[in-house]
Amino acid sequence: DQQVKQNSPSLSVQEGRISILNCDYTNSMFDYFLWYKKYPAEGPTFLISISSIKDKNEDGRFTVFLNKSAKHLSLHIVPSQPGDSAVYFCAAPTDNTDKLIFGTGTRLQVFP
Amino acid sequence: NAGVMQNPRHLVRRRGQEARLRCSPMKGHSHVYWYRQLPEEGLKFMVYLQKENIIDESGMPKERFSAEFPKEGPSILRIQQVVRGDSAAYFCASSSIRTSTDTQYFGPGTRLTVL
Numbered sequence: 001d002q003q004v005k006q007n008s009p010s011l012s013v014q015e016g017r018i019s020i021l022n023c024d025y026t027n028s029m030f031d032y033f034l035w036y037k038k039y040p041a042e043g044p045t046f047l048i049s050i051s052s053i054k055d056k057n058e059d060g061r062f063t064v065f066l067n068k069s070a071k072h073l074s075l076h077i078v079p080s081q082p083g084d085s086a087v088y089f090c091a092a093p094t095d096n097t098d099k100l101i102f103g104t105g106t107r108l109q110v111f112p
Numbered sequence: 113n114a115g116v117m118q119n120p121r122h123l124v125r126r127r128g129q130e131a132r133l134r135c136s137p138m139k140g141h142s143h144v145y146w147y148r149q150l151p152e153e154g155l156k157f158m159v160y161l162q163k164e165n166i167i168d169e170s171g172m173p174k175e176r177f178s179a180e181f182p183k184e185g186p187s188i189l190r191i192q193q194v195v196r197g198d199s200a201a202y203f204c205a206s207s208s209i210r211t212s213t214d215t216q217y218f219g220p221g222t223r224l225t226v227l
Contacts, residue, residue, distance in 0.1 A: 043203050043218035089154060102154040
């Protein structure tokens with residue numbers, strides 16, 4: 001039962017263009033979402049989050065959009081840089097223990 | 113300004129041996145979460161601990177796996193009689209308080225290889 005889904009395993013974008021990473025969820029009880037970035041051989045690094053009371057949260061080059069009716073969120077990176085090349089996971093805390101449910105990740109490659 | 117520390121970073125074991133993975137949370141953090149990432153998959157929750165207490169172990173395999181977070185010292189994830197299917201990256205994360213909006217900070221992971 002995959003409650004958080006990232007249907008695109010990989011994405012390739014040219015430097016300077018926009019990267020859009022998508023995430024869908026099935027549990028309507030989720031009220032908070034996080035994006036993590038992961039480089040090879042490292043742990044995930046928190047990137048940006050959004051509460052369900054908002055539909056947009058922006059931090060520098062990173063913006064997360066939330067569409068509650070569609071149970072969909074997306075991460076926009078603009079302009080994309082080669083250093084953004086990594087695997088991006090969306091996640092949501094669940095239950096009263098706040099364990100994170102992760103998507104399977106999208107591997108972003110930004111080429112010059 | 114140490115973040116979450118995990119050791120060892122790499123661990124090689126033969127089938128049937130025991131694996132011990134350690135996690136020291138960030139300073140001031142009393143909540144520890146363990147996750148496992150199998151190859152080509154996302155991270156899967158295993159267990160959530162506070163000092164001296166297991167709060168949620170719903171993601172832990174019923175046999176061979178155990179976790180603790182003693183009053184003093186790091187959190188330990190212990191895998192007895194390892195099998196090849198235990199080969200994975202094990203990450204721990206810590207947070208300061210338990211709310212759904214508190215960020216969990218991850219360690220670099222321990223990569224376990226079972227021969």
